[in-house]
Amino acid sequence: MAPNGQDIFDCLPDVLLLTIISYLSFKECVRTSGISRRWRYICYQIKDISFKESEYVSSSITDPFSRYSAWISFFSFIDTWISRVPHHQVVESIEFCFPSPLGFPNAIEDLIEFAVSKRVKKLVLDFTNPAWRGYGDVSNLFFFFKLPECVYGLTSLESLTIYGCEFDPSKLTTKGLLRSLSVGWMRLEDLYVFLSNYPSLYSLSIKQCWEVDITLIAGQYLRELVIENSDFFHMHISFNLPMILSFKYTGQIIDLYFEKMPAVIRNVYLDFGGELEYNKPNRTSRIMGAVISGYFNDGLRDAQTLTVCPYLLQAIPECDNPYYYLHPVETQHLVLRTKLHTKEFNGIRMLLRNCPNLESVTLDMLPPNPVPKFLNYGGINPDTFWMEDVTYKCIRRSLKLVVVRNFGGTVNELNILRYLIREGSEPRGVLKRVELYVPDGMEEGEATVLSAKAKMLQSISKHVQVLCA
Template structure:
């Protein structure tokens, strides 16, 4: 029996208002009576994937996008509700001069208008084909989010490839979740914007550029994610309630106040191919001291190779007593062994050791004080045989004198087997310095 048929229209509209948008639209096919009930939907989700199948031909995709835009214009024409709960738009790859720019801009203006007042606003115009790893390419963002009217209830703001002048607004008292991706966010703008969000609990920055000096000062912030942002010169984190911190990108100067509530941290410098600064080891060591209450920690190959360069290469003091789960993103390369030992010695109560063997870059190998001893030659041969991703290997001879007061380089040259090994090192260095595909 269809019990919904006995419900008054007012009750049906309330039920519709809580449904996901796609399900609300589908109710229009139930019967003639239900044809227009979906207009009461208040969780608006205008995702192009509901219309566009990216595996189709270019001609079909063009027709599907026309249908998608026609639906958006139709919805804006019939929407009469006083406000919505959530408003989400996903439309990828809007190029300059596209016929859809004006229509999509009108949709964004409609979303930011007084009539909607969404609790959550999500505008995503990024492309799945953009290269996240290439920090030298910043796509042009066409769509502009205008000035937001007084939205005392706005709790979540997610913008991808959508420009917005954050300094125009000062009414983000309820905002607790912010995600910014693929847009220019100058550091001073970001810092000012954070001060305008006293309730901010989650902040995620993905592939933003021109960030420069970032000062993340938020008293209620609990989750902070910085993912492959371009041109940061320094990051300062002042968030006493921070429980989760994740960083992906190049090695830069980073300072964090003591975080006694930290539960999970990720330090992934997978894009870094060489030591950025001689003080990197000390900086990373000091970061660990500020988060030593952490329970789950993810460490990358770069950190494993650089940490042994600090003054305390054996273990962290004090140790990571709360650590239970350690994730090592490593190739188990010889250059990483001391770093692996460092963390195993620093986590006396470790319960789970997870080793992620995903490909990572190995840094430039520099051998200083080379004397040509048997042990040294064994190590060099090992690096030549198994250093598949090494970019370069340099040998610097010791300044000490060998037998008969002859310098070390001359001593090695007198032994053909050693000359061949060192020659191979020079060839390896030349090969990876000039011909490596990542250079």
């Protein structure tokens, strides 16, 4: 309250009130309209609009008729909002998320036409259903909402996100302005034509798409590329990305050829969770190990931060000649998404050997689901593997930080941490700190046990600080 008893917000001009509520979520902005008569229309002046069905329709409504009624109310709210936006009001972005467009095509088209009329810079249209787990759940559907033609001619667009509808990227005519495109949950054709027309694109994301008919992804100015769990018509892709900074690929292993890449890539993320787990080396695993190793020799060796998955750790040592296929890389920060199963040990050791400039190692612990049936693998004894007197250049010269996320205090975790502290601390190495982060929601008794294990690790070396949080 102000000194005279007046509400301090009543003393502020509308422009400052608008600045304040712009830091709130859109739904919270809407709620401010009920504060007073003055506040009633301020929220209609915000430039970023977001209509997410999940924020307005409770997930507890499971009856089909009740849910349909709730959707009608949701669209009625949208219509009311649009009608109250001043004609001269600038709208920079509109986000719309709705899982069932089948029954409301006209209402959705009205909202999209409103976005086009406002010449928005950012448009997000997300028609995915939370029940979908992969593109296989939707690739056989007969109906998809078809993107209105007016969107293709929206020349003000700088960022476009389209999920779960019929979309033809070759029709876009926003050449010169569009910087970011994210597409997902759709059949994706004519992508090559689009990329040819948009050499100035900065960011491209392809998620859960199928029948992706492209063999070359090129972009002179492309900085970020994300490919997640998509089905490519051809089992190989070439990349010509001279300015790429972040590269993420998840899904099945295919041939990736890197024709032109920069001298430094900030982040590379690889996850082959789409491949089936196996419990002994076989012909397929040997081939896959050679293919994965080739990624680094071909174009990803200059990644500053490298994130890898359990399948990679298991497969790369199983080439016919693993040290021939995997060459030293320039990685400074290595993130191991791992279950620390015995079958991953040789892969971890190979990466330590081939990252001579490594400054930090992060163990991002994944749940062993299902619990591994075989503790031993390929003659490896998990109890003695990390006791062997083997060390590497990075451990002696550059490794300063070890991080464990979702620390559970398992035997395998403790064994590898003992090894890194023993070999990396002074006078042998330069390791300074080990950070252990326990899972959220852990009970007090379990946290106490993990704290005791952290103290045990601390006792190994007085030159390394072990923190547990």
